[in-house]
Amino acid sequence: MSVSPVESESAGQQKQHHRIEELESVTIRFAGDSGDGMQLAGTQFTNASAVLGNDVSTLPDFPAEIRAPAGTLAGVSGFQVHFSSRDIHTPGDRLNALVAMNPAALKTNLKDLEPNGILIINSDAFGKNDLQKAGYTSNPLEDGSLKNYRVITIPINTLNRQAVAEVKMSPREVDRCKNFFALGVVYWLYERPLEATLRWIREKFAKNPAVMEANTRSLKAGYNYGETAELLPVHYRVPPASIKPGTYRKITGNEALAIGLVSATTLAEIPLVYATYPITPASDILHFLAGMKRYGVRTIQAEDEIAAIGMAIGASFGGAMGVTGSSGPGICLKAEATGLAVMTELPVVIIDVQRGGPSTGLPTKTEQADLLLAMYGRNGECPVAVVAPCSPADCFTMAFEAVRLAIRYMTPVIYLSDGYLANGAEPWRIPKVEDLPRIKVTHPTQPNSNGNGSAKFLPYKRDERLVREWAVPGTPGLEHRIGGLEKEDVTGNVSYDPQNHEHMVRTRAQKIANIANDIPELEVFGPKSGDLLVVGWGGTYGAIVTAVERAQRKGYSVAHAHLRYLNPMPKNTEQVLKSYKKVLVPELNCGQLRLLLRGIYFVDAIGLNKIQGKPFLVSEIEDKIAEILAK
Amino acid sequence: MSTVSLPTLTAKDLASDQEVRWCPGCGDYSILAQMKKALAGVGIPREKIVFISGIGCSSRFPYYMNTYGMHTIHGRAPTFATGLKVFRPDLSVWVITGDGDGLSIGGNHLIHAIRRNVDIKIILFNNEIYGLTKGQYSPTSRQGTRTKSSPLGSVEHPLRPLSIAIGAEATFVARTIDVDINHLTSILKRASEHKGTAFVEIYQNCKIFNDGVFDYATDKSVKADNTLYLEHGKPLIFGKDRNKGIRLHNLDPEVVTLDGGVSVDDLLIHDERAEEPSLAYLLSRMVYPRFPECMGVFRCIRRPTYEEQVNSQIEETIRTKGKGKLEELFASDDTWVVK
C-alpha cells in the first residue's frame, strides 16, 4: 500500500478532538446496490479531489444488468477512487477505506480492504432480509467477523430522513438522497471541500428545487455528522500533488476520445461523421458526440454494426472523416467492411472499446483480448494500422493520431481502447489549441495523368509513401469507381491478373509498414539496457509503470516500454527489446502481444496474463518482476 | 480538362471505358441503357452522380457508368449511401441492388434506409434468382422454383419487394420492367426527381438461370391482360380491350369486367399521393395469375428527408448557441489551475 501517514499534530495534543493526519495517497471505494447512486457519489468525490489539486485515478465497476434484484450480490455497483499528493497511474490495489451501503456490497468488496482499513457501513440496511439476500447466515456487524477493520456503522437511512424531513418529497425520493449523506461523511473524513458538489447539485436539479434542496441538506448533514459524532479520533488530509502547471479537468477515456476526434477533425477542417450501434462500453462515445452539434458533428445511430461501418466508409468516400465505434462483438461484424476500406484505400477510424470475451462475454468488464482480432481478423491479407491509448487522458492523443494516420495513409485505423480506460478517469492537462498539430487534407481537383492525350484521373496512382489520392464526388473530371474487387495497379480497374494481385497485396502491406516512418519511437522508462524489460500495451500502462518504478527503487535493473502503436510498431522496437536479458509482457489476455513479439522479433518473451475482467494490481506485476529477477 | 456542361450531357457521356460483362441477352443491359438516357435528361452534372452497389450481377453497374461509383459488399450498399448523403446533400446518390442483395443479406439495411427517408434512389433488379452464384432460388423466387439448391422446388414463400418498401414507410415506390424501355426511363426520371428514398423494383430477366420468368408481363400477346399501368387520378383499368378493372370488394381487390353491370365509376382510382399507404400496399399484393401486376408509381409523398433533419438540427444549434470552439469543448467540465 502506498499510504505513509505523517502526523501534522502530535497525538498528545488535547485542544482538538480530531487529529488530522496527512497521507500521501488514499484509495476508497463506494459500494452499494446499483440503485444506490454509487457511481454518482464516486464521480463527485473524484471531482472534489481533482479540484483540490490531487492526482486522481478511478475505476468504476458496475453490473451488467441494468437493475439486478435489489440487495443481491449481482446488483452491486462500485466506484473506486485513488487520490494522491503524488503522480499516480492506477486506481490503487488495496482499499484504505470502503463504504458499504448494504450487506451485498460488504460481501463482494470486503476482500479488497486492507487490514485495519476504514469500513463505513449503512447499518440501516442490515435487516434480516437484507442479510439473507446477500447470503449471510449471521450478521457481520454482530458476529465479530469485522474485528480487523475500523468499522464505522451509521444508520444512514434514518439520519438522512431526519436531515431532509422538512423537504416535501416522497419517502422513495428521500431515500434516494442517502448517497449524498454517505458522501458528506467521506468528505469530512478526507477534508474535501463541498463547493464543487453543491454547485453540481444546483445545476443538475435546477428544475427540481425539492430534490436540489434535499441533496444539499443530505450532503451537509453527512459532513456535519462526521464532524460532530466523533466517528473516528482522526481524520485525514491528502495535500495537492505537485504536477505540471497548467489548466486541468477530469476526463474519462471515452470523453477524451470523443473530444480528440472532434479536435482532430476541426483542425483538419473536415466533417466528422460518427456512425455506431449502441454497445457497452462504447455507447458513451455516441452520447458525447451526439451532444456536439455545435461542432458540426453528425452522429448516426445505425441499424446494426455493419451498417455503422458502411456509413462511416460512405462518409469517408465523400470527404468526411468516417468513424465507427464498438466493442469486440461489433468489431467482428465489421470485419468484411474493414476489408473493403483496405481495398478501396479510404480513411476510416474503427474504435474497439474492448470488454471481456468471447461472444457476449463480460460486457461491463475490461480485457485486452482483441489485439489479434484487430491485427488479423479479416479475410485475405488485410493489414490496417492499429493504435492503443495507454491511459484515459491518452485517449485524446491517440484519437488524434488515429485520425491523422487514417487520412495521411488512406487506411482504416483500429483504435484499441478498453472498458477500464473508457470509464476510468484521471486529470487531463488541457492543451492549447495552437499547440495541437494540424492534419492536412488534400482533395485533388485536377486529373493526375495524361494518358492517350486526354487528361484522366487514376484513382490508384500513388505518391512516394504509396498513398493514393482522396478525390471526392462532386469534383468535375475526376469521376472514378472503386470497390472490393481486386484493383489493377494505378488505374483501379477490376483485375484478376495473378501478378497484379501479388503486387497489390504487397503494396498495401508496404503502405501500412511505411507508417513506421511517421510515428514516434518507442520510449523507455528506466535504464537503456539491463536485466529486464517490461513491455505492455493499452490500459495496463498505469499498473506496469508503477510496478517498474517500485522495482527500480528496490534496486532491480528493470525498464518499461509501452506500445501505443501496434501496427506498425515503432522502428526501434526490435532494438529496444534486444537490449535486455529478459522481456516480460503483462497482458489482460492469454499472451497476444507476446505472440506478436515472438513472431516478429524472435524475442523469447515471458508472459504475465490475467483474464478476470479486472485490471492488473500493481503488486501482481511487481511480484512477477521480483520472481523473474530472483532466478 | 473538359468539364461537362449540363445541356450537352448525353447518354454516351455517362458510359465508362469498361467493357460490360453481363451475359448476352441479360436484362441488365437495357436497364443500363435507360439509366444513361434518364440521367442525361435530368440536368444533374455527371460529377454529382454517385452509384453505389452491393454484390451480385446487378451490382457491377457502377463500373459501367462514368460517374462516381463504389462497388461495396454484399447487401450493405444502402449504408454507404446513407453515410455519404448525410453530409453531402448536393449529390445524387443511387443504390443498385438485386433481390438477393437487397432482400436477403441486406434486408435490414434496405428497410432502415427507407424508414429514415434518406434522399437516395434504390433500384432493385428483381430476377427472382441468384445469378452470380450460378442459379440458386432467391427470396423472391416463386414457391416451387426448381434450382440447383431446390431440386424438388423451393418450399419458401416469396417476399414482395414493394410490400416490404411500403411496410418500411417508403415515400416513393414504383415498379417497371427491363424491356419496357420508355416506361423504365420515365420511372427512373421520376425516382431521380423524388426528394427522399425512392424505391424502384425492376423486373429483370436473367437469361441464363431464370429465363422467361416474367414472360406473362412482357409477351406482347398476353401482357395487356396481365399487367396494369398505374396513372395518378385514373381508374384502375387494364386488358387488351381496356375492358377490365379493379374494384374493392370489402377489403380485397377484385377483377371485374366493364359491362352493363359494372361501370368505370365502380373502380378504384389510383392516388399515388395518399398519405395512408393501405391502397398502395393492396396494389403491391396483386400477383399474377390471380391479378394483373401493377406497373408505375404506387406511392409518392413528401416527408422530410433524413439528412435535411440531421443537418437542420446542426444548423439550428449553431444558429442559437454559436459555432463551437475547441477551447470551450476542452473546458466543458470543472477545471482547475495548477501553478
Ligand code: SF4
Ligand atoms: S447470370 Fe443472369 S442476371 Fe447475371 S448477368 Fe447473366 S443473365 Fe444477367
